[in-house]
Amino acid sequence: MQQTIDTREIINVYYGTTSGNSSRLAFQFADEATQHKFIPKVFNLKEFNPDVFIQTRLNIFFVSTYGVGGPTSDAIDFHNWLQSKDRKQNELQGVHFTVFALGNTKHEHFCGMGLKTDARLEELGATRIFQLGKGNSCDETTDNDYSVWVESGLFAALEALSPLVTVPANQVQSSIYKIKEFNNIDVVVGETLSFQAQKYKDSHSLKIIEIKELRKAPSPGNSTLYLSLESQNIPYKAAQNIGIYPENSEEYIQEICTMLNLDPQYIFQIETKGNHPFPTPISVHNYLKKYCDFLGPITKKQLYTLSQLVDDQKAKEELKFVSSHKGREEYDTNYLQTRQCFFHLVKKYNIRNISLQQLIELCPLISPRYFTIASSPLKNPNKIEIIASELLINKERLGLCSQFLRNVKAGQEIKCFLQDSAFLLPQNPQAPILLLGIGAGLAPMRAFIQEKDEFIEQNKLDQSPFKGPMTLFFGCRTMNDYLFKEELEEYEKNGTLNQLKVAFSREGQQIRITNYLDVEFLNQFLESGGVIYVCGSTQMGRDVQIAIENMFKQARKVMPYLAYRKVNELEEQKIFVKELWG
């Protein structure tokens, strides 16, 4: 007798991400949808195909916001397609959707991209299955916000639309991986890789020319590295973003192999009807090194699986509880905020019985870390320079990328790719330029200064995108953190920088760069058609925003409630350009 199975419809799960939050939730949702007997298909928005979208009834979007309430770079084509005037009224009739928007309340336009997507889908005639959800990464509550959203009835709404049907078992596509030992005699057939794995595969391998510490008295967590990479004739732009794929260290790989009794030399292939999560055949060692993110924030799916595997009854209950909706506050305070990860919990609870297949299903791929290029291709056509601050987690362990960069040596190659940042050249080359940076936020400023300096050196200032006066206000804690001191002072001496001011927040007068932004100065600067570039912490971005608002209120007598809008207008006109983190 033919075997049958109860199932529901296909759901397309789309995500647009930069740092991995949206993709993590998209895959988590896919896992939960499978338990509810749906057939999820996960796509990065770069792979968005309008025909597939319109033909599939159920669609869910996980979209994060970047820039001024805009899309992540992988979602730009989708965003342009959706918002295009070419779209016809009711073009999306029959399509059902729901959106989970990711953002951060420290940024303006909170969840802007999700809100725009949600509103436009409805405008084009698509039916909203469930109200928009919002995840706020400000206090790292995104994952909890997601579970609250799901628990408030998402699956009930989906199930009402798509009742169970009984079909022959062989009609249901399975995306579960099967691990198979690779023998040298096996013929390797071309695999279709997941979007993220393909992006990794297509990225460049750039050789490190030099790596050194920039601070005078570094300590763990208070270190800033300088890296130069051979650009291998890959065209790059000043202040562009570079995504670097970090790798797990040998110590961690050895330890996890010992804990889980995995043979690092074992070479395996993956059998799946879906996309392959990474290229195979591969050794366990290389999988753990390049792809397996076992040090990232612990997910509820990981906690649930660990609860099933741990022997200790108390631990079992605790892990199960925090993986549930009821335990969301404990999950947030005791696991997310304390930066717990899969590796440390496996170690803490002495869990040994996790198979390679489970590991692959539980741990996401290592995501790239983004930096802003600190050099100009005109001055340095053969090298890309980067400034990287070190991240210390819980005052005890370095973040994955920080430990990776600590261990790499000159001559070694690293995987990376380039993409545009918010720091585009000014539209008016005559515009006065004000560069505001703190710490490693000096990177894009240095790239622009180098660019201008090169035009001056070649006696071609008339062709430069920076013909107007250029001012740099740089903030650091103490003289020990004053990065590129001699170089910056030289740029001031030779006239590339018309003004250089350095604010030390923990030394001397203990001031911040915002102390230089008084009402009169900002008013005159903006009246003269100036452009302001800011790079550093979100707090600093907010302080600069407040300084500009005050200028509007006091110098231009703008009503307080309109001052905020005025600053937004400056952002939209690319007169106030920010790239912030943290």
Ligand SMILES: Cc1cc2nc3c(=O)[nH]c(=O)nc-3n(C[C@H](O)[C@H](O)[C@H](O)COP(=O)(O)O)c2cc1C
């Ligand atoms: C450079 C930058 C710009 C951002 N701009 C916004 C924004 O305008 N509005 C917002 O709500 N969140 C903004 N965010 C926050 C992200 O959307 C949020 O952290 C999200 O969880 C990231 O998801 P991802 O890991 O999938 O990229 C920004 C984050 C960065 C790093």
